[in-house]
Amino acid sequence: xxxxxxxxxxxxxxxxxxxxxxxxxxxxxxxxxxxxxxxxxxxxxxxxxxxxxxxxxxxxxxxxxxxxxxxxxxxxxxx
Amino acid sequence: xxxxxxxxxxxxxxxxxxxxxxxxxxxxxxxxxxxxxxxxxxxxxxxxxxxxxxxxxxxxxxxxxxxxxxxxxxxxxxxxxxxxxxxxxxxxxxxxxxxxxxxxxxxxxxxxxxxxxxxxxxxxxxxxxxxxxxxxxxxxxxxxxxxxxxxxxxxx
Numbered sequence: 142x143x144x145x146x147x148x149x150x151x152x153x154x155x156x157x158x159x160x161x162x163x164x165x166x167x168x169x170x171x172x173x174x175x176x177x178x179x180x181x182x183x184x185x186x187x188x189x190x191x192x193x194x195x196x197x198x199x200x201x202x203x204x205x206x207x208x209x210x211x212x213x214x215x216x217x218x219x220x
Numbered sequence: 221x222x223x224x225x226x227x228x229x230x231x232x233x234x235x236x237x238x239x240x241x242x243x244x245x246x247x248x249x250x251x252x253x254x255x256x257x258x259x260x261x262x263x264x265x266x267x268x269x270x271x272x273x274x275x276x277x278x279x280x281x282x283x284x285x286x287x288x289x290x291x292x293x294x295x296x297x298x299x300x301x302x303x304x305x306x307x308x309x310x311x312x313x314x315x316x317x318x319x320x321x322x323x324x325x326x327x328x329x330x331x332x333x334x335x336x337x338x339x340x341x342x343x344x345x346x347x348x349x350x351x352x353x354x355x356x357x358x359x360x361x362x363x364x365x366x367x368x369x370x371x372x373x374x375x376x
Contacts, residue, residue, distance in 0.1 A: 169371040177370050178310055178359075181339050184369075197369060200337070204371035 144191075148213065148220045151186040152206060155179060168205040191218050221252045224298060231258075234297040235290055236306050240267045243287035244328060247294055256295035257329040260287055264322045279320040284354040285312060288344035292330040292358055296340050307360045310339070314356040324348045330358075338365030 269277035330344035
């Protein structure tokens, strides 16, 4: 599984969404599943998938699917 | 961390619930961040027995679950800096196995499975004379901490 597939899989499993929902419109609180608990689940899933530990400021900044792609670059993860 | 024992007054420093909703009497042993175990003694004077039920008093299942959640809370709020913090339930899965009756002692044991960024996942079992009465998988949060990690604006 490449990085894009692992990144997408984290969203799909955390929020029970279809692959076609993974776009710029997928933002924090845009769907019921991406609430406060869902956010922590997503971050944990990404940390597990890429073996990283995200900084607090990045967890706060991680407000959308597309913003997350940029944030992952800080951890040397190219999506 | 060191083991602690908390009597009925001490535990209230770590558990903000009060009468009539404090569902633990004593914490026999707690290792902060790992586990907590103790008990609740049920007398005929418990406020819920006259109404649940007049002809067959037993401890409401929701309150058994609350007892487990309160004990799990103690396992977290005894960590440094968390004394007295309020916790909220996020998600519980529970199974009840027997009635808990007036005069019985409910032994309560909870284990922390994970504690990260304000969310605690744990499991617990409440039993009477070694016989399981209630088992639960629980997720609780300290909102004050959780909120520190959330994106600030919707639709960012």
